Amino acid sequence: MKRSRDDEDSDYKPKKIKTEDSKKAKKRKQEEVDVKPKKNKNKVKGQEGEVKRKKVKKEEEEKWKWWEEERHTDGVKWTFLEHKGPVFAPPYEPVPDNVKFYYDGKQVKLSPKAEEVATFFAKMLDHEYTTKDVFRKNFYKDWKKEMTSEEQSLITNLSKCDFTHMSSYFKAQSEARKQMTKQEKQKIKEENERLVQEYGYCVMDNHKERIANFRIEPPGLFRGRGNHPKMGKLKRRINPENIIINCSKDSKVPPAPSGHKWKEVRHDNKVTWLVSWTENIQGSIKYIMLNPSSRIKGEKDWQKYETARRLKLCVDKIRNSYKEDWKSKEMKARQRAVALYFIDKLALRAGNEKEEGETADTVGCCSLRVEHIKLFLEMDGQEYVVEFDFPGKDSIRYYNKVPVEKRVFKNLQLFMEKQTT
């Protein structure tokens, strides 16, 4: 692997990564972090390979070496931004008449809106989700809202709904997709490529950049992870009227689909997103942003690694300082010091506060509660052992037993008496 290696004295000047595009650069950085580097295999053989190689070479020549340029220091992220707007999810196509839905053993023809939501459920039928109580309850509640009043009065019990025929129809569909001929597959691929060419790029400051997610998220049922209180709720369809477009004043504003208009068009160069909308499950904002290969992402990523690198210059000081704070008379300082120690020693996530009832109950270092740790003066021949057992990100269990310094242990005892930590 080719790389110029005088990293030790990096002064933040981008001389290093000359021969790599940013994607590779990122990989390279990851390899430095990883214990085992991945093999770099790009065997391209035959005539096709020759063409491919030439194409790649050409692209490389045209590549912009953003890491050799000056960076903004204020909050300005760009001066020119133009794009084609998002690609919306395809409209709902009703299932053919021979695909049946049954309620209480009797066949029912659903109205298009109710049917669409029913298909979302049908598509997930053999997923464990659909057996969960919370999921079913949330789904049922949102589904009813989409029904006509006749349907509402007819359908009163989810357990009497039979989605199996719908489900097998979709299974057959995806099977059929796999069995398509070469030409059919090729046609789809080309059509896809056309979309990418048209909507997959934007111009930011004189450079054509790849957009990461130019397609709006399609409607469906929300799949929260862990035991999420909102799983199964209907993720509604996003229309142009929900969309905020961000681009520069002197750019060509993308037209909304005919008969529609955007919620808003703004020109905010202090942010990096091109399109945003508010999602209906948590009320949070979703964005369309650029690819990791773009300047805006690559620069930030690079900065991150440089920051990490600078850590070694001050890590000793930090460690001494938190050890000192274990004795502080301020309880807050002690808590911070112990938390920092765990983050340092165990690489725990920081752990921000979360809104109760809105999301699954998960914690990180700073949001650990008394019930998440146990203290053992002695365990398996070791002194001052802390046992961690808590649901972390995505409700994944973190379980670990670690011997700690006596001071840390004493502090934890103190915190737990006072119901903090």
Add this chain to the structure above:
DNA sequence: ACCAAGACTTGGATTAAAGGAA
């Protein structure tokens, strides 16, 4: 100084594509 909203990163799951053996 506080806190909610906003912006952006991370990483697991899902799907698509590529590779490889039969």
Add this chain to the structure above:
DNA sequence: TTCCTTTAATCCAAGTCTTGGT
């Protein structure tokens, strides 16, 4: 070719961290 396995790309929820308003 066909079928299975591995890898890569995409999707999107769940985090972290920053910002701006009070």
